[in-house]
Amino acid sequence: MVCILPCGDRARKVVTSMFLTCWQSACYTSVFRYGIDSCSQPQFPARKAAPFVTEQTTRFVFPSHIEAVADAAAAATHFAQSCGVGEQTAFGIETAVREAVTNAVVHGNKEDEGKTVEVIFNCLEHRVEIEVKDQGEGFDPNGIPDPTTAENILKTSGRGIFLMRAFMDDINWSPRSEGGTIVRMAKKF
Amino acid sequence: MAELNIRERQAGDVTILDMDGRITIGEGSVALRGAIRRLLEEGKKKVLLNLAGVGYIDSSGIGELVSSYTAINKDGGQLKLLSLTQKLQDLLTITKLLTVFDSYDNEADALSNFK
Numbered sequence: 001m002v003c004i005l006p007c008g009d010r011a012r013k014v015v016t017s018m019f020l021t022c023w024q025s026a027c028y029t030s031v032f033r034y035g036i037d038s039c040s041q042p043q044f045p046a047r048k049a050a051p052f053v054t055e056q057t058t059r060f061v062f063p064s065h066i067e068a069v070a071d072a073a074a075a076a077t078h079f080a081q082s083c084g085v086g087e088q089t090a091f092g093i094e095t096a097v098r099e100a101v102t103n104a105v106v107h108g109n110k111e112d113e114g115k116t117v118e119v120i121f122n123c124l125e126h127r128v129e130i131e132v133k134d135q136g137e138g139f140d141p142n143g144i145p146d147p148t149t150a151e152n153i154l155k156t157s158g159r160g161i162f163l164m165r166a167f168m169d170d171i172n173w174s175p176r177s178e179g180g181t182i183v184r185m186a187k188k189f
Numbered sequence: 190m191a192e193l194n195i196r197e198r199q200a201g202d203v204t205i206l207d208m209d210g211r212i213t214i215g216e217g218s219v220a221l222r223g224a225i226r227r228l229l230e231e232g233k234k235k236v237l238l239n240l241a242g243v244g245y246i247d248s249s250g251i252g253e254l255v256s257s258y259t260a261i262n263k264d265g266g267q268l269k270l271l272s273l274t275q276k277l278q279d280l281l282t283i284t285k286l287l288t289v290f291d292s293y294d295n296e297a298d299a300l301s302n303f304k
Contacts, residue, residue: 066215091276098247102214148285154259156252159284163248166283 056083056123061116062101064109072119073098076130083123085189092167093128093187099160100132100183108136108181128187135180141173193217195224203235203303204228205296209242212250221250225257234266235303239296241272246280258290271299
């Protein structure tokens with residue numbers, strides 16, 4: 001698919017490629033948008049222009065079972081590396097995705113295999129954006145107590161959301177109109 | 190291949206569990222829980238977890254470490270950690286659990302600090 005987007009009074013050519021692949025427990029689609037900047041080249045010598053990836057979106061749909069958590073985490077690491085983030089940042093992204101998908105599978109969908117968890121990775125120039133959607137009944141993340149306080153430090157659960165917040169730059173939860181919860185998180189690199 | 194392999198050895202009255210793999214939700218956490226439960230049933234209450242081979246731990250695995258710590262303490266025993274990888278150290282620092290666990294880089298140091 002090729003389209004022309006506005007670029008001042010000239011034009012930027014954007015080529016969008018879409019791939020469908022099945023990998024481990026999920027099938028996913030990848031969308032790559034290659035921008036070829038023609039703003040300074042009125043004649044637009046396309047074959048000589050160096051294309052650059054402006055955006056890469058990959059969408060996974062996972063079944064609601066525990067094994068999907070490891071698959072989603074592996075996908076997150078693979079995606080982060082392909083996006084060019086460093087090892088430490090990739091570790092944080094893997095952790096956040098692992099915890100988000102665990103919550104979606106266990107607390108959201110309650111391991112109901114009739115429900116799915118959708119994970120969308122979007123790679124921008126210096127930012128990774130991730131969405132994790134479940135089909136559960138929703139929850140209030142602000143109701144989760146701080147696991148680092150003296151009264152909670154020895155609790156055996158309740159650290160997932162804390163870790164997600166610790167490793168990502170932006171994160172928010174919102175209800176989906178069709179039911180369930182969507183977590184949106186982003187990491188700059 | 191199992192998500193978490195655990196080998197047991199004895200150093201005096203301290204049981205050392207050499208762990209290799211990941212302690213994450215599902216198989217890894219269950220394997221650790223089972224190992225600690227079995228040790229307590231056998232009356233082995235001084236436990237050193239060698240985490241040198243553990244490349245990753247999630248919130249469920251962290252919870253399992255806390256659960257192991259409280260179960261052993263409740264039974265009058267002691268749990269210490271050995272050879273945390275940098276990633277594990279980061280996770281335990283963020284969650285402030287490094288202030289709870291006794292952790293060591295050297296096995297001899299760890300063993301000498303069991304009472």
